[in-house]
Amino acid sequence: MYNTFIFDLYGTLIDIHTDEESPEFWERLSYHFLYSGYPIKPEALKEQYREEVSRQFSNPAVKCEFPEIDVHLIFKTIASRKGQCPDVEWIEETVRWFRRLSIRRLQLYEGVKETLIILKAQNKKIYLLSNGQKTFVEEEMRALGIDDLFDGIAISSNPGICKPDPLFYDYLVNTFKVDLSSAIMIGNDATTDIEGAKRVGIDACYFHSNCSPNTTEVDCKYQIWDGNFRRILDMQ
Structure with missing residues (x-):
């Protein structure tokens, strides 16, 4: 029996599509810089952003x-x-504009909120282990109404470490006193989520979604290929 459920966010709970490549995106972001007294051409802004990354x-x-x-x-x-x-x-506002201007789709997958509520009612511990920026993750979870359903939220930008690095799992455990002995990791990426779980010795459930990298075979105990998120409740 699993008492601890660790979820990935993007592509697992949240169906999201962003576009950071279009000229229109960088043009609009450059207006934000201009209005703030930092005039910069869209092409230069894009180039400098990529250089810093x-x-x-x-x-x-x-x-x-x-x-x-x-x-x-x-x-x-x-x-x-x-x-x-x-x-x-200003920096926080700019990060928010960067994300908001790039979003083309943002919604929960069907059954996500219902499943989380049921797990919580069953006194399961629910944690998030997400690659991403704190500002993005917190704002989008709040907007979609799931931010209060977790016992702990670990975001990679806080420790500066991403999945599948075992050090990110260590951060989750040490920050929220998570018991991995009865834990399972649920995610849509065979590398960052499933391999990451294997590296720290816990079971995993692969949830195939429209955001999953192309794959036809995954090595883990549980696999959901039909998009039925509610099947997670059967793993208990």
Whole structure:
């Protein structure tokens, strides 16, 4: 019997599509910089953003196998090149605009909220282990009404470590005192979610969704290929 359920977020609980490649996206974001007193061309903004992403991966803040970037630091660096020192509020606002302008689809998969509520009513411990930026994750979980259904939320941008790195699981355990002895990991990615769970010695359930990387075979105890999220309740 599983008493601890650890969920991935994007592609597992939340059906999301973002577009950070379109010229329109970077043009609109550049207007935000312009209105804030940091004029920059859309092409230059996109180029500098990508350069900072590459730089952070090349020289991560945390020495680990799978580091995470810090989007807040990226925009702080870009604005600082204009000879200004942006405050925390502006950086947070910019990160929110970056995400909001890129979103093309944002919704829960069918059965997600119902399943989480049932697990909670059964006194199961429910945790989130998500790769992503804290600002994105918290705002989107709140918007979709699931932020209060978890006993703990671990987001990779906080420790600077991503799944499938076992150090990210250590962060979850140490932060929220999670008992992995009766835990199962549920996710839509055979590498970040399923392999990550195997590396820390816990069972996993693969949930195939429209956001899953192309795969036809996954090595784990439970597999859901038909999109029926409620089948997670059968694993108890």
